[in-house]
Amino acid sequence: xxxxxxxxxxxxxxxxxxxxxxxxxxxxxxxxxxxxxxxxxxxxxxxxxxxxxxxxxxxxxxxxxxxxxxxxxxxxxxxxxxxxxxxxxxxxxxxxxxxxxxxxxxxxxxxxxxxxxxxxxxxxxxxxxxxxxxxxxxxxxxxxxxxxxxxxxxxxxxxxxxxxxxxxxxxxxxxxxxxxxxxxxxxxxxxxxxxxxxxxxxxxxxxxxxxxxxxxxxxxxxxxxxxxxxxxxxxxxxxxxxxxxxxxxxxxxxxxxxxxxxxxxxxxxxxxxxxxxxxxxxxxxxxxxxxxxxxxxxxxxxxxxxxxxxxxxxxxxxxxxxxxxxxxxxxxxxxxxxxxxxxxxxxxxxxxxxxxxxxxxxxxxxxxxxxxxxxxxxxxxxxxxxxxxxxxxxxxxxxxxxxxxxxxxxxxxxxxxxxxx
Ligand code: NIG
Ligand code: FE
Numbered sequence: 249x250x251x252x253x254x255x256x257x258x259x260x261x262x263x264x265x266x267x268x269x270x271x272x273x274x275x276x277x278x279x280x281x282x283x284x285x286x287x288x289x290x291x292x293x294x295x296x297x298x299x300x301x302x303x304x305x306x307x308x309x310x311x312x313x314x315x316x317x318x319x320x321x322x323x324x325x326x327x328x329x330x331x332x333x334x335x336x337x338x339x340x341x342x343x344x345x346x347x348x349x350x351x352x353x354x355x356x357x358x359x360x361x362x363x364x365x366x367x368x369x370x371x372x373x374x375x376x377x378x379x380x381x382x383x384x385x386x387x388x389x390x391x392x393x394x395x396x397x398x399x400x401x402x403x404x405x406x407x408x409x410x411x412x413x414x415x416x417x418x419x420x421x422x423x424x425x426x427x428x429x430x431x432x433x434x435x436x437x438x439x440x441x442x443x444x445x446x447x448x449x450x451x452x453x454x455x456x457x458x459x460x461x462x463x464x465x466x467x468x469x470x471x472x473x474x475x476x477x478x479x480x481x482x483x484x485x486x487x488x489x490x491x492x493x494x495x496x497x498x499x500x501x502x503x504x505x506x507x508x509x510x511x512x513x514x515x516x517x518x519x520x521x522x523x524x525x526x527x528x529x530x531x532x533x534x535x536x537x538x539x540x541x542x543x544x545x546x547x548x549x550x551x552x553x554x555x556x557x558x559x560x561x562x563x564x565x566x567x568x569x570x571x572x573x574x575x576x577x578x579x580x581x582x583x584x585x586x587x588x589x590x591x592x593x594x595x596x597x598x599x600x601x602x603x604x605x606x607x608x609x610x611x612x613x614x615x616x617x618x619x620x621x622x623x624x625x626x627x628x629x630x631x632x633x634x635x636x637x638x639x640x641x642x643x644x645x646x647x648x649x650x651x652x653x654x655x656x657x658x659x660x661x662x663x664x665x666x667x668x669x
Contacts, residue, residue: 251294251635251664252311257302258319259643261287264326264614264628272546272573272618278607281645282628289324290314291635291664299629317666322658323643325609326629327396327636328590329616332503332527332548332577334434335390335400336383336414336421339370341582345556354557354584355481355509364404364438367582371404371414379417380424386580386588387421393589396636396662397428397617397626399503399577401475402465403437406453411435411461415470426663428634430620432503433471435461436483436491454487458494466498472620473524474500478514485513492521501621503548507531509559519543525575525619529562530554537570546619547572549603549611550579551596552587564601574603575619576611591638595652605646635664 266282267273273280288305290298291314298309344357344366357363371379390398400418405411415431422429435457443449465471474495478488488504495502501524506514508528518526519539526540527548540547547567554561567574576597579585587593590612597608617627626634639659640647647656660667 250313251291252314253291253635253661253664253666254310254314254316255289255291255319255324255637255639255661256316257286257288258324259321260285261289261299261324261629262326262609262645263299263630264610265630269623269628271544272575272615273610274541274571274573275568278568278574278610278615279604281606281609289629289637291661294635294663296629296631296633296635299631315666317639317659319639321643323640323645324629325638325640325645326613326627327634327638327660327662328394328612329397329620329622329627330390330395330577330580330590331399331525331575331616331619332550332579333398333400334403334579334581335386335398336379336402336417337367337371337404337582338374338379338382339367339582341366344583358438358481361441363583365441367404368406368438368440372410376413376417379413380420383417383421384424387425387427390580390588390590391425391427391660391662391667392657394591394638394657394660396660397430397622399430399432399620401432401434403434406435406438406440408456408460408464412464412468412470415465419470428622428626430472430622431470432473432475433462433465433500434475434477436476436488438477438482450487454490457491462491462494462498462500466500471500473503475503475505477505478517479505479507479512480509485517488514488517492517496521503527507536511536515540518545524621528553530560532563534570537567537572541570541572546575546615548575548577548619549597549601550577550585551600552593553579553585554600555596556585561600564597564603568603568607573615574607574611575616576603576608577616591648591657592653595649598649605649608649609645635661637661
């Protein structure tokens with residue numbers, strides 16, 4: 249368990265090392281995977297120390313006592329980066345799943361006080377230990393499906409105490425598992441039940457987010473990003489703008505839930521504020537795509553949510569064609585999509601968003617890492633980066649799409665340690 253590991257002679261290593269490394273990739277750059285045949289990879293103390301043709305591997309490159317993993321006949325990928333999840337929550341909403349399958353609408357359930365608010369009730373009830381263990385079970389399954397870094401949002405507290413508790417649990421998950429966790433304060437996820445019936449309730453909530461929750465989360469070092477659910481039935485562009493102005497003043501970079509249910513102004517706000525990422529984007533016109541491209545905003549597609557809610561898929565092809573860098577994430581949350589497997593969601597990005605398998609791999613590795621500011625440490629197989637790797641059971645990454653859902657992952661390596669086999 250030293251973090252020293254020799255991965256020997258993979259049929260193909262998808263290094264992602266051939267394109268730009270200091271920014272997310274767009275257009276044709278997204279299809280270049282930097283494939284190397286017959287390469288070995290040495291991880292020393294958790295970091296990639298050498299990668300090259302197996303014939304050039306000499307004994308001095310391998311740490312004494314390093315474990316060895318035979319990769320012959322199989323493909324090696326960077327550990328996947330899940331750049332949009334709501335992983336810390338209490339309870340479940342399987343009852344809603346059945347209601348929706350029977351015809352109920354997600355937005356209507358939300359408007360009636362169910363949906364997000366039902367998870368808020370259950371999350372507030374849980375103590376830290378329960379939140380941690382429920383979330384840990386999900387993170388363990390994510391890891392086994394190939395995810396070695398994950399963004400986690402708050403947003404099921406909607407009050408100061410529970411929002412901070414969720415973020416602390418997210419940090420604890422990192423400490424207990426070693427998985428790289430990036431946190432986002434999504435205090436503006438929904439208007440809480442206790443303020444719904446007050447005429448000034450909306451404005452009071454936005455004030456609390458701006459004056460209480462965001463400053464406290466930033467001061468405690470609990471939030472790496474700020475996010476707002478800017479969409480029909482959630483927060484208006486005007487409310488979102490107030491929160492983003494505050495986030496900017498606090499030095500928090502921005503990610504935004506945008507344009508999921510309509511042309512609701514979120515994508516344009518993301519561009520205006522130079523957000524790192526705008527997410528969902530089912531409804532986007534040429535002008536909105538150009539604004540995202542010109543502002544360097546990563547478009548994060550969440551095809552699992554599209555599959556579950558049945559409200560259509562974001563047009564990934566149009567985004568690639570317009571030169572917008574694209575990332576793909578699970579959105580793992582208790583309501584609109586509880587899928588945990590990013591290696592499966594990568595396939596949905598092909599079938600639903602019409603990305604090519606190569607683009608989908610870039611979208612779940614380098615581009616997702618870049619949207620989180622992690623491109624200097626993850627998302628590629630390269631000397632100096634984290635020793636996070638996924639060994640497939642076959643020699644071709646396209647099998648993740650072709651045979652989507654099959655058990656195609658042979659091993660997951662996190663910081664040079666075998667976490668799943
Ligand atoms: O990204 N859109 C807002 N938030 C989540 C859904 C959360 C929930 O239903 O609990 C999403 O889809
Ligand atoms: Fe989300």
